[in-house]
Amino acid sequence: MNVLKLAAALTILLAVQAVSLAPARADDCLPDPGPKYQPIQGLDGSGYPICYFQPNDTNKSAYTALQSRHILEVYAQFLSPLRLPHPLTLVALNCQPDFHSDSPFYSSADRALHFCYEWYNDVLQAAPTATTTQGVTRANVITGMWAGTLLHETGHAMFDMLDVPVFGREEDAADEVAAFIALQFNKDVQRTIIKGFAYFWQMAAQNGEDPPTVDDPNPPQDVIQRCFSDPLCAYSDVHGTASQRLYNTLCLGYGGDPDTFKDFVQMGWLPQTRAADCDREYHQLEFAFAKTILPFIDPQMRAKVQSTPWLLPTEMQ
Amino acid sequence: MPSWLIGSMGERVCHSIEIADRAHRLAGIGRFSRRANTPGRLWRNIFAAAAIVVSLAAPALAQTPALQPNPQIQVDYIQPKPNPAADPNQFTDFTTIYAWLQVRQPLGEVQKFLAPLRLSRPIKIQVDTCGAERRPYVSGGLVTICYELIDKIEKIAGTITNNDSLKQTVIVGTFTETVLHELAYAVFDVLQVPVWGRIDDAADRLAAFVLMQFSEDISHTAMVGSAEFFLLSRKTWTGSAFANTRSPDAQRFYNYLCIAYGGDSLDFGGWTQAPKGQDPLLPAFRAQQCAHEYDQVRDAFNLRIMPFVDPDLLLQVKAAQWFVPAELGK
Numbered sequence: 001m002n003v004l005k006l007a008a009a010l011t012i013l014l015a016v017q018a019v020s021l022a023p024a025r026a027d028d029c030l031p032d033p034g035p036k037y038q039p040i041q042g043l044d045g046s047g048y049p050i051c052y053f054q055p056n057d058t059n060k061s062a063y064t065a066l067q068s069r070h071i072l073e074v075y076a077q078f079l080s081p082l083r084l085p086h087p088l089t090l091v092a093l094n095c096q097p098d099f100h101s102d103s104p105f106y107s108s109a110d111r112a113l114h115f116c117y118e119w120y121n122d123v124l125q126a127a128p129t130a131t132t133t134q135g136v137t138r139a140n141v142i143t144g145m146w147a148g149t150l151l152h153e154t155g156h157a158m159f160d161m162l163d164v165p166v167f168g169r170e171e172d173a174a175d176e177v178a179a180f181i182a183l184q185f186n187k188d189v190q191r192t193i194i195k196g197f198a199y200f201w202q203m204a205a206q207n208g209e210d211p212p213t214v215d216d217p218n219p220p221q222d223v224i225q226r227c228f229s230d231p232l233c234a235y236s237d238v239h240g241t242a243s244q245r246l247y248n249t250l251c252l253g254y255g256g257d258p259d260t261f262k263d264f265v266q267m268g269w270l271p272q273t274r275a276a277d278c279d280r281e282y283h284q285l286e287f288a289f290a291k292t293i294l295p296f297i298d299p300q301m302r303a304k305v306q307s308t309p310w311l312l313p314t315e316m317q
Numbered sequence: 318m319p320s321w322l323i324g325s326m327g328e329r330v331c332h333s334i335e336i337a338d339r340a341h342r343l344a345g346i347g348r349f350s351r352r353a354n355t356p357g358r359l360w361r362n363i364f365a366a367a368a369i370v371v372s373l374a375a376p377a378l379a380q381t382p383a384l385q386p387n388p389q390i391q392v393d394y395i396q397p398k399p400n401p402a403a404d405p406n407q408f409t410d411f412t413t414i415y416a417w418l419q420v421r422q423p424l425g426e427v428q429k430f431l432a433p434l435r436l437s438r439p440i441k442i443q444v445d446t447c448g449a450e451r452r453p454y455v456s457g458g459l460v461t462i463c464y465e466l467i468d469k470i471e472k473i474a475g476t477i478t479n480n481d482s483l484k485q486t487v488i489v490g491t492f493t494e495t496v497l498h499e500l501a502y503a504v505f506d507v508l509q510v511p512v513w514g515r516i517d518d519a520a521d522r523l524a525a526f527v528l529m530q531f532s533e534d535i536s537h538t539a540m541v542g543s544a545e546f547f548l549l550s551r552k553t554w555t556g557s558a559f560a561n562t563r564s565p566d567a568q569r570f571y572n573y574l575c576i577a578y579g580g581d582s583l584d585f586g587g588w589t590q591a592p593k594g595q596d597p598l599l600p601a602f603r604a605q606q607c608a609h610e611y612d613q614v615r616d617a618f619n620l621r622i623m624p625f626v627d628p629d630l631l632l633q634v635k636a637a638q639w640f641v642p643a644e645l646g647k
Contacts, residue, residue: 159513163616163620164513165510165511165513165616165617165620165621166513166514166613166614166617167505167510167512167513167514167519167522167523167614167617168512168513168514168515168516168518168519168522169514169515169518169522169572170513170514170610170613172514172515172518173513173514176513176514205556205559210554210555210559211554211567213553213555223596223600223601224600224602226596227596227600227602231553231567232548232551232567232570233596233600235565235567235568235570235571236571236599236600236602236603237603238603238606238610240564240568241554241559241565241568243556243557243559243560244559244564246559247557247559247560248515251560270560271557271560273560273561274560274561274562277562281516281562284512284516285513287509287511288511288512288513290511291511292511292513
């Protein structure tokens, strides 16, 4: 990811809101080439139709990796306890060149989560090849970023379809959804997703995605890129800065389970000054979830989802 | 950065006024004529000359007595305390502020402003010496406006030269925003409002939304004044500074612009315009989201706060004249 991609992500959001996307038609979706997905019994994912679109040549490996993992089929079942008033379509597609972005997105125009094949390669590139000083592994980042992104976009879908009152900034709120849901699972899952998601934003910050501190002597021609190269205008993004997203994620992990995430504070990854507020922040989130989303979640199916091993051992190494 | 994006927002305010004024003149309204520079007034002088301001205020304030103060809102102005670690001049400044508060009684206005709000338990709001710009609200505790922040507003406004009207707008608008922002925490707490997103941003968005429900005089003063304050007080953020629970002033600046533009794209439409070859103050990609952002806060307000608001009293609050002409830079 870089500034250009981030800017493009904004463009795509606007484009998607402005243009009515045609709902995915079954005829356009690739059939399961097999081995066929074996659904988990007792989790009805029919409210979440799926569609893998034909990948272009560049994205064939991404399609193969995602489809062979049955990522959409699995995620549809994961979402089965959530009772949305309308079907939410899960789509894997080429986002370039039509959407000018690699980033997954939710579109209210077609009530669909769009997962870009390009994103798969971006995450692979961002993942460290060796374990980092914070103990983050390559598997943590790949799994955590994918899971975190799926959950983040689902957050947007829930806010839209459930008319969730959002007083704060929606992009922060969607990150909160991702962190909160991750924290409802066992410690291995929690740490994989929280660490992977946080590390991704740390890398983004280190790669210059936080707002610049000085003027660009040669500002880009493109108006959005020029904005993101400006020390003031860069803050106009609806998303938090990369570093804000890093610390927000670490804070919710620590606030939700201080024992599991106390090393974040001990190693100085999460500053003590912020850590002191994390219990309050997590409980604010827990309360908001309970009041606005929990009524739409089937408790029996939720329990089954929480006890299901969604991630493979290799994905949590 | 284009030169007109540097420094005070005053030029851009003028630009927005030019555009809006044109629109209003076409409609035969011309409401922005008040933006002509008013006679020079300094913030320090405003405090010192509080009696004059109040005398100016008398006719306007006479329009609010029908509103009874909300008995659940308790207010207090605590005498400033000297801080041995701080500049002694600061204590002098606080004493001047305290004297102004005693005369102007702005928190008394807040008691009336919040008359429609039905609260299950009292909220106490005070002005106190904090040793910092803010004293974070703790559930069930007091709402505190810190002398240090009022002092900062004064000093930031003091950096605006050659535009006394804008200076006045920053002082009045930012003080009003500050009170509503700090009160928002207590309102969320007492009404048990679920808050998605960072609570500091939520408090900003609620304050901005509330301020947009009033006449153009009020909304313009509050939104322009607050945005200008954030612009002028912004600092460079790097690394772990982003761990702060509060958002950078530059981010808050755009949040305010967006709620204002989203709530009234006519009055604030100038922010999306720019002279040829320059970029607008509010970038198009954000501006296109602002109606959605405004609607999002409005819907949240209607769902979670409006049930605790007396609609008849609300209309009286909206009809009242809350600022005196001098406070509006008239």
